[in-house]
Amino acid sequence: MPRKKTKHLFVTATDTDAGKTLVACAIVNILTKARKVAVFKPISAGCDNVSGQLVNHDALQLQQLANCNQPLESVNPVAFEEPIAPHIAAQTLGQKINAVQVTDLFKSLDSFAPDVILTEGAGGWRLPLGGGQFLSDFAKQTEQHVILVVNMKLGCLNHALLSYEAIKRDGLTVVGWVANCIVPMDYQQENITELSQYLDAPLLGVVPNVENAEQASKFLDKDLIEQIASSHEE
Template sequence: MSKTIANKNTRAIFITATDTDAGKTYVARVLVNALVKQNKRVAVYKPISAGCEQVNGQLINEDALALTTLANCQQPIAEVNPIAFLEPIAPHIAANKQGSAITIADIERGYNKLAQRNADVIITEGAGGWRLPLGNNVFLSEFAANKQMDVILVVNMKLGCLNHAMLTYQAILADGLNCIGWVANCQSDMDYLTDNINELKTMITAPCLGVLAFDPDINNAEKHIQSALLEL
């Protein structure tokens, strides 16, 4: 399938991570905020979420809402996050409990609706890690591969991250996609953090796009992201 939607110059980027709660949304927010400040039209897509609140009869995911608030293509949250589940459990299990299924076709249908937004950049945030199962031996990574998206890998810097990062990076490449870089997300204390980051820099051939520690002011976080990422 085509890498772009309606605007042939649209940049399509998929943000994945080494595991769940690794900082995908935080990195996505920093990136969206920076691109909007460059006067680029930025649309966001978080096709699947699990862990929502009922607000006026609608399931609202906190991460999807954060992205919706920052983007500037006037998207309703239902467009940003079309597949949402109340419980914070594996999405395919949540779907099965409801007697439904998640399909790549459903995800692509939601993505194709973004065509009317005529965005310069579409930032898609995955769920969980790269091989998030959708059920029936289908994985969310197949969606990114079908659309031939560029991929940013967020590495949750903690014990075990070297193995997780390399397995994820190798899987992205094996799927025929371009990993344009990775981000070291340092939200918890890690012994020998610098040593581990330096080791990842030797193991992963894609560039390190930034080293982030959590800062509630995402404008400050931009200072720790390489200019190459902000100039997409």
């Protein structure tokens, strides 16, 4: 019987604090009903030191919703305590981050035999790793299918279109986008309609300001997400 290929989903956003974790967790919440899902937040900055282990709250949420029994260090292998740009945090500690390192860590998740690996990025699409490399280089190396979270606020049209164009220029496919409505926005629906005309990808949902992933998942199109996550047999 042919083996099904693991689906690679990468959640990025228009900016920091745009709702990547909420949307990523909501998608995991949907997919774990019928699939084995591993999660990956390769880099984080802003962690609590818990008994000598750096614990990132976003990575912890992902770990708790996934169903591959991953240890936290496999979910978030590169973690920094200070909430600053990760490549600067690395520099202050005399460390380096590069795309090959992140790709190798990602490949190690195959040991969990998942149907889907969902990666949550950090910041926006062009997160610097230092040395002229970006987290998007990892996404290219691993041929990710990208889901774009748009923080619906003044300026989001420009941010969303530039992010979308950069992803396409990198040779990757935006398989869907989510309108995340954290704060009230004048003419919100008009802006969503405008983006729908420019982004050649399905709108997966309009998420209001909710408290958790389970609530957010109710505002996502489960059928579309299941379709995106479907793996083709090799």
